[in-house]
Structures are given as C-alpha cells and as structure tokens.
Amino acid sequence: MSPLEFEDTLNAFCKDTDAYLKGGPDGPLSGLTFAAKDIFDVAGHVTGGGNPDWKRTHQPATKTAWVVQALVDAGATMVGKTHTDELTRGIAGENVHYGTPINPRAPGRVPGGSSSGSASATAGGLVDFALGSDTGGSVRVPASFCGLYGLRPTHGRIPLDGTMYQAPSYDTIGWFTRDAELLARVGEVLLRGKIGDTLPSRLVIAEDAFEMVEPEIAKALQPAVDAVASLIGNVTKERLSPNGLAEWSAQQQVLQGREAWYIAGDWIEQTNPRFSFEVALRYMFAKGLTDEDEKKALAAKQKVIARVNEVLTPDTVICLPTSGIPAPLTGQRLSVRQAIGQNLMKLTCIAGTMGAPQINLPLVELDGLPIGLSLIGPRGSDEMLIAAARRVAPG
Amino acid sequence: MSPLEFEDTLNAFCKDTDAYLKGGPDGPLSGLTFAAKDIFDVAGHVTGGGNPDWKRTHQPATKTAWVVQALVDAGATMVGKTHTDELTRGIAGENVHYGTPINPRAPGRVPGGSSSGSASATAGGLVDFALGSDTGGSVRVPASFCGLYGLRPTHGRIPLDGTMYQAPSYDTIGWFTRDAELLARVGEVLLRGKIGDTLPSRLVIAEDAFEMVEPEIAKALQPAVDAVASLIGNVTKERLSPNGLAEWSAQQQVLQGREAWYIAGDWIEQTNPRFSFEVALRYMFAKGLTDEDEKKALAAKQKVIARVNEVLTPDTVICLPTSGIPAPLTGQRLSVRQAIGQNLMKLTCIAGTMGAPQINLPLVELDGLPIGLSLIGPRGSDEMLIAAARRVAPG
Numbered sequence: 069m070s071p072l073e074f075e076d077t078l079n080a081f082c083k084d085t086d087a088y089l090k091g092g093p094d095g096p097l098s099g100l101t102f103a104a105k106d107i108f109d110v111a112g113h114v115t116g117g118g119n120p121d122w123k124r125t126h127q128p129a130t131k132t133a134w135v136v137q138a139l140v141d142a143g144a145t146m147v148g149k150t151h152t153d154e155l156t157r158g159i160a161g162e163n164v165h166y167g168t169p170i171n172p173r174a175p176g177r178v179p180g181g182s183s184s185g186s187a188s189a190t191a192g193g194l195v196d197f198a199l200g201s202d203t204g205g206s207v208r209v210p211a212s213f214c215g216l217y218g219l220r221p222t223h224g225r226i227p228l229d230g231t232m233y234q235a236p237s238y239d240t241i242g243w244f245t246r247d248a249e250l251l252a253r254v255g256e257v258l259l260r261g262k263i264g265d266t267l268p269s270r271l272v273i274a275e276d277a278f279e280m281v282e283p284e285i286a287k288a289l290q291p292a293v294d295a296v297a298s299l300i301g302n303v304t305k306e307r308l309s310p311n312g313l314a315e316w317s318a319q320q321q322v323l324q325g326r327e328a329w330y331i332a333g334d335w336i337e338q339t340n341p342r343f344s345f346e347v348a349l350r351y352m353f354a355k356g357l358t359d360e361d362e363k364k365a366l367a368a369k370q371k372v373i374a375r376v377n378e379v380l381t382p383d384t385v386i387c388l389p390t391s392g393i394p395a396p397l398t399g400q401r402l403s404v405r406q407a408i409g410q411n412l413m414k415l416t417c418i419a420g421t422m423g424a425p426q427i428n429l430p431l432v433e434l435d436g437l438p439i440g441l442s443l444i445g446p447r448g449s450d451e452m453l454i455a456a457a458r459r460v461a462p463g
Numbered sequence: 464m465s466p467l468e469f470e471d472t473l474n475a476f477c478k479d480t481d482a483y484l485k486g487g488p489d490g491p492l493s494g495l496t497f498a499a500k501d502i503f504d505v506a507g508h509v510t511g512g513g514n515p516d517w518k519r520t521h522q523p524a525t526k527t528a529w530v531v532q533a534l535v536d537a538g539a540t541m542v543g544k545t546h547t548d549e550l551t552r553g554i555a556g557e558n559v560h561y562g563t564p565i566n567p568r569a570p571g572r573v574p575g576g577s578s579s580g581s582a583s584a585t586a587g588g589l590v591d592f593a594l595g596s597d598t599g600g601s602v603r604v605p606a607s608f609c610g611l612y613g614l615r616p617t618h619g620r621i622p623l624d625g626t627m628y629q630a631p632s633y634d635t636i637g638w639f640t641r642d643a644e645l646l647a648r649v650g651e652v653l654l655r656g657k658i659g660d661t662l663p664s665r666l667v668i669a670e671d672a673f674e675m676v677e678p679e680i681a682k683a684l685q686p687a688v689d690a691v692a693s694l695i696g697n698v699t700k701e702r703l704s705p706n707g708l709a710e711w712s713a714q715q716q717v718l719q720g721r722e723a724w725y726i727a728g729d730w731i732e733q734t735n736p737r738f739s740f741e742v743a744l745r746y747m748f749a750k751g752l753t754d755e756d757e758k759k760a761l762a763a764k765q766k767v768i769a770r771v772n773e774v775l776t777p778d779t780v781i782c783l784p785t786s787g788i789p790a791p792l793t794g795q796r797l798s799v800r801q802a803i804g805q806n807l808m809k810l811t812c813i814a815g816t817m818g819a820p821q822i823n824l825p826l827v828e829l830d831g832l833p834i835g836l837s838l839i840g841p842r843g844s845d846e847m848l849i850a851a852a853r854r855v856a857p858g
Contacts, residue, residue: 121559162735164516164735164736164737165737336740336797337796337797337798338796338797340557340559340739340740340741340797340800341559341739341740342559342560342737342738342739342740343737343738343739343740343743344735344736344737344738345731345735345736345737345738345743345746346735348738348740348743348744348747349743349747351740352743352744352747401732401733402731402732402733402735403732405735
C-alpha cells in the first residue's frame with residue numbers, strides 16, 4: 069500500500085508508515101487535511117521519533133494521541149506523519165537517517181526543526197496545517213524559517229497524552245498554518261473555546277533580543293514591529309535580561325537536558341542507538357549534568373521567571389525576533405550548527421522558561437527569505453496572541 | 464553479482480562490496496583464502512570502515528593496500544571484506560549499522576573488535592586466515608575471544624599504505640589463524656623473511672596483569688603459563704606498573720584519542736555522521752582533549768616506556784592474560800560495555816605504548832569459552848614470538 073495519497077515532493081513525510089485517519093464530514097475542520105509530526109501516536113502504528121532504532125525497539129501505539137484524535141473528531145483528515153529531528157533533539161531539521169525536508173520558501177536552506185516535516189509540508193501546500201511540538205523552539209523556529217504562522221501554546225494547555233516526551237516540563241504541542249484565520253480555527257478546536265477579539269493592551273519591545281540580531285535583520289523586521297505597535301499601542305522598550313540572554317538560555321539547556329536524559333537515558337544506555345554525532349553530543353552533555361548543575365540552573369530559572377513576570381503583566385505582550393536569522397544553509401559544519409543553535413536558544417528560552425505562549429508572525433522577508441517576528445504573552449493568553457495575529461495579518 | 468562465493472553464515476563479511484582478488488598458483492600461500500577487514504583498500508572499491516556515512520562520502524580506492532597485495536602476490540585469494548567496529552573505534556565487535564559478527568566459539572557472545580568480521584570468519588572456517596588491524600587491542604582481543612592465533616606486530620613493521628588510519632602512532636596490521644603453522648607461513652610473507660626457531664631465553668610473568676583477573680581465570684590460564692615457562696625457562700615474576708595498570712592505560716587513551724580526532728575530526732565536523740552513541744562518546748572524549756592533557760600523557764608514556772624497557776631486555780618475553788575475560792555477552796548496557804573496555808585497555812596498553820609485538824595463544828578454555836594468553840616481546844621480536852607460539856602449540 070502507498071503510504072501517501074499524493075506525491076511528497078519535499079521529503080516531509082515518513083515513508084515507513086501508512087498512518088492515515090479520515091476526518092468526519094460535519095466538524096468545524098471538515099474538508100481540511102493535516103500532517104502530524106512522527107512523535108504523536110496513531111493507534112496501530114509505531115511512533116518513530118525520527119530515529120530508526122527508536123522505531124525498531126518500540127511497539128505499535130495502542131491509542132491515538134489526544135491532539136490527533138481531537139483534530140480528526142473535528143473533521144480534519146490526517147494524511148500522514150512527518151519527519152522530525154531525532155527524538156526532537158535538534159533545531160535545524162536535518163535528520164541524518166531520513167534526510168532533510170525541503171524548505172519551500174528557502175531552497176538549499178534548512179526548514180528548521182525539530183518539527184521539520186510539518187513545517188515543510190505546510191509551507192509547500194501539501195497539507196492545510198500540521199502538528200508539531202515545541203520544547204526548546206521546535207515550532208517557533210521552523211515557523212520563522214518557513215514563513216508560517218506557528219504557535220507554541222501555554223505549557224500544559226494541550227494534553228500531551230500519546231505524545232513522545234523530550235523534557236515534559238518544557239514540552240508543548242503546537243501547529244503551523246499559512247494564514248492566521250486557519251491558525252485560529254485549529255486553535256478553537258485544540259484550545260477548546262472561541263478565540264474572540266480580545267487584544268493585548270500593552271506592547272514591550274525586548275531591546276536585548278533585538279540587539280542580538282544583525283542591523284539589517286532588525287531593519288527588515290521593523291515594519292512588522294510597527295504594525296504590531298500600531299495595533300496594540302502603549303509601546304515601551306525594555307531590556308529583559310540583566311546579564312544577557314546567554315545566561316538565560318544556559319539554565320534552560322541544563323534543565324531541559326537533565327530531563328531529556330531522565331526520559332531517554334535508560335533507553336540509550338540499553339540500546340546504544342545510532343544518532344548523528346551532533347545529537348549524541350547533546351545527550352552526552354545531558355548525561356554529564358550533575359545535581360549541582362541542576363540546583364544552580366533552578367535558582368537561575370527562578371530569577372528569569374521573576375524578572376519576566378515584572379514585564380509580562382496581564383494583557384501585555386513582549387515582541388522579539390523569533391529566530392533572528394533566516395534559515396541557514398543545509399550541510400554546514402558542526403561548529404557553525406552549534407553556534408546557530410546556541411543563538412536561537414537565547415531567543416526561544418524566554419517563553420520556554422516561563423511556560424508562556426509565543427506566536428510566530430510570518431510578515432517579513434529579507435532577500436526573499438522569510439524571517440519571523442514573535443509575540444510572547446502571559447501564561448493562558450494563547451487566544452489573545454492568535455487574535456493579535458489575525459488582526460495584523462495582511463489582506 | 465554475488466559478493467561472496469560462499470554463504471556467510473556468520474555475518475562476518477560486508478554485503479555491499481564484491482571486492483575479490485585471485486591469488487596466483489605458484490606462491491607460498493597459493494590455494495589459501497583470506498579475508499580483509501574493511502579498512503584495507505582494494506583498488507576500485509570504496510573502503511567502508513564500518514560506517515555507512517564514511518562509505519558514502521569517500522571515493523573508490525585507486526590502489527590496493529600494500530598488505531593485501533603482498534598476500535595476493537604470494538598466492539592467497541582475498542575472498543571478501545569483513546566487518547569492523549566503526550572507524551576501528553571499538554573493542555567488542557558490535558556494529559550498530561551492520562550487526563555483530565557471530566563468535567563461532569562462543570555463541571551469544573561478542574567476537575571482539577574492532578577486527579570482528581576477520582576473527583569471526585577465521586574462527587568459523589570461512590577462510591584460512593584473515594587480516595585485521597590493532598591500535599588499542601583490535602587483533603589481540605578478538606583473537607582471545609574467538610580462540611585464534613593473532614599477532615599485533617611491532618609498530619611500523621608492516622607498511623600501512625592503503626590502510627585507513629585510526630591513530631597512526633599506534634596503528635598496526637595483524638592477522639588471525641586457527642593454527643600456529645599458518646600464522647608462521649603468513650608471517651614469512653608479511654615480515655619478509657624466515658621465521659626460524661629462535662626462542663626467547665627469559666620469561667617474565669606480569670604479576671599485576673594476572674592480579675587484575677578473576678582467580679578462576681588465572682587458574683584456567685595456568686597450564687598455558689606452565690607450558691610457556693617450561694619451553695623458555697628462566698622464569699621470574701614482576702609487577703610492571705608501580706601505580707597500577709589503570710594509570711598506564713589512561714595515557715594511551717589520551718594520546719590515541721587525540722590522534723584519532725586529528726585524523727577523523729574534520730570529517731566528523733563536516734559530515735555529522737551516524738555513529739552508535741558509544742562511538743560518538745569516544746570521539747567526544749577525543750575532541751575534548753587539550754594540549755595540556757596531551758603533554759601530561761606524553762610524560763606518563765615516557766615513564767611506561769622506561770619501566771617496561773627495564774624488564775623487556777633482548778630475548779625476554781612478558782607473559783600476561785590477553786583479555787582477562789572470555790567474550791562478554793552481546794547487547795549489554797553501555798555502562799557495562801564501557802567498564803569492560805576500560806579493563807581490556809589496561810592489558811592491551813603495554814604493547815600499544817611500547818610499539819612492541821604481542822601474540823595471542825589460544826591454548827585455554829574456561830567453561831567451553833576460549834580465553835587467550837599473550838606474550839609480549841621487545842620491538843622487532845615478531846619472529847621470536849611466532850617461533851614460541853609454534854613450539855607451544857598443541858599437536
């Protein structure tokens with residue numbers, strides 16, 4: 069049997085599964101198609117997680133993931149499962165086992181990861197929307213690189229049942245669309261309620277985040293910042309991190325890594341799996357972390373939370389570059405890849421540490437390459453972010 | 464075309480190459496067959512080195528390795544290439560990409576590595592003899608585990624032309640046979656001269672090496688020690704390492720690792736290859752070594768050399784367990800595998816550090832499992848070791 073009903077011209081889809089779930093005719097999403105990152109269970113199919121040894125050593129799921137079932141129950145048809153970085157441990161979207169999904173908006177460049185195939189398939193029009201997950205940036209970064217709307221919801225807002233964990237204190241489920249209207253329609257299903265029209269009443273521009281990026285990128289983002297500012301009004305600029313965003317991302321790397329080893333370490337030690345060298349390094353770093361490292365990182369995390377809470381009062385949103393760079397070229401050297409990953413984490417760690425929702429707005433291009441602007445809201449403000457996205461959307 | 468002219472019942476041979484070199488009818492090895500570890504070039508074929516990404520990123524060899532050509536010129540027929548641990552960086556013989564060659568003498572247990580397929584094929588009778596390489600123990604350990612004669616020659620004695628390097632200051636080319644006579648016949652070709660009858664005149668039993676092993680293993684090895692002692696006479700016991708063999712192996716791990724990263728690091732950083740987690744950890748350790756680590760290790764190495772030179776006077780051989788354990792079970796946890804590797808290195812580091820020859824004598828079994836005894840001679844004493852092996856061989 070053919071795993072897909074259409075030609076996957078983007079290497080976005082897993083070829084070794086024919087998972088397919090037909091949506092019903094009478095739901096709010098009837099007639100739409102979606103793809104699911106291969107970390108979401110579909111009953112009767114093995115969830116592969118982007119690693120052939122994970123797939124080989126696991127049994128078929130007995131139950132479909134809550135989020136997939138919710139979409140199918142709402143009428144959407146799941147047409148296939150998409151590639152992910154190995155065990156979601158990557159930000160570029162280059163999977164050494166299954167190849168790199170094509171970034172339809174930036175040929176020769178990575179799609180971003182770990183929700184690489186979902187972003188690729190959505191950007192290329194193979195599906196109407198797609199599910200991803202975001203632990204350290206895995207929805208936000210590919211949304212920025214592929215020119216998509218993408219939401220990392222409030223942590224805990226969407227149930228993780230039937231989803232492969234990376235680091236549960238940070239794991240969230242998000243989705244990609246090409247337009248803000250559909251982002252909202254899917255959001256009403258997954259957030260279980262109306263999106264409404266409530267907008268933020270205050271905008272904080274994160275000065276230190278904008279200082280991180282090249283001047284030409286800050287300049288390219290400016291029209292989108294202006295559009296958001298004129299929508300919301302009441303604009304202030306603030307430097308969020310007293311000692312720089314590198315310190316803020318360092319604590320998340322420790323805590324996320326520590327959890328990731330807690331989740332996957334036993335399997336790794338037992339299986340000795342094939343990983344790309346880069347992914348192996350990530351787990352090696354995680355394995356080497358100590359109780360003392362964790363203790364220090366937890367203290368640092370509390371300081372980040374206290375500081376952001378000063379700024380992120382109710383009805384406020386923080387504006388910052390999502391990725392700060394357009395999609396990098398594929399196949400770069402490890403040192404370059406690692407430096408890029410470190411820089412991305414400085415921007416994505418804020419919402420990750422807070423458990424706060426963040427939305428990518430695909431409003432800008434630089435030399436033809438998409439580059440996203442983000443809004444972070446307080447925990448629980450997912451609907452407000454989507455409403456803002458809908459209002460600033462072109463057309 | 465079928466890559467092999469016989470059924471490979473042991474998963475010893477590479478299935479993705481049909482490298483084959485017919486020997487001539489009039490040489491000293493005519494009528495014999497051999498296998499070559501897939502680190503030796505055969506003109507027109509890509510040398511795979513046990514890693515699919517190495518194979519994928521390299522071109523076919525333009526020239527056949529010196530050692531392979533020498534054997535073919537002597538009349539032996541090379542029937543195929545055999546599996547190796549990835550880039551020779553392993554001691555167990557479990558390759559996550561190509562599977563573990565069967566140990567015909569110890570079912571369910573590893574063959575030893577990195578010359579795993581060559582040892583397996585020889586022990587199982589698929590070939591008359593086979594070529595391996597030994598950097599940190601990769602001929603000696605599989606010889607011990609598979610019950611074979613195996614020589615790690617004096618460093619530099621056999622040209623490395625056309626051989627994949629791991630760490631050239633330690634890399635040597637060795638071979639496996641089921642009997643001492645053939646070991647000598649192959650030796651006359653590769654060492655380019657008669658083996659002769661000259662025996663060592665003094666035997667030193669390495670007390671600290673024997674103290675490392677379980678009492679029942681020391682007891683099992685005793686008849687072999689006695690046989691060697693009665694052949695050579697003039698027996699003394701000495702403790703080689705003043706502060707223990709762990710310190711001796713630590714310096715080699717640093718220096719060998721440092722060279723291994725120098726050799727492969729650029730390729731790894733460029734390619735981001737698939738490795739088993741265990742192999743990735745080895746390279747990660749190597750990548751992290753500093754100039755200061757190297758300096759300290761070089762100083763420690765000089766002390767080892769000075770101390771062993773006190774003992775290993777001309778015509779002397781040192782007797783020690785080769786592996787100290789029979790072949791471990793396959794598929795053990797990473798922590799167990801690493802502990803086994805560390806212990807093996809304590810025994811193999813002596814000849815490795817000295818660049819001295821070491822021969823495994825397969826004279827003993829424990830509960831049906833082979834376990835080898837070794838002789839180390841001074842640099843250049845390869846022929847003397849083979850002569851001794853021939854004299855103590857059964858029958």
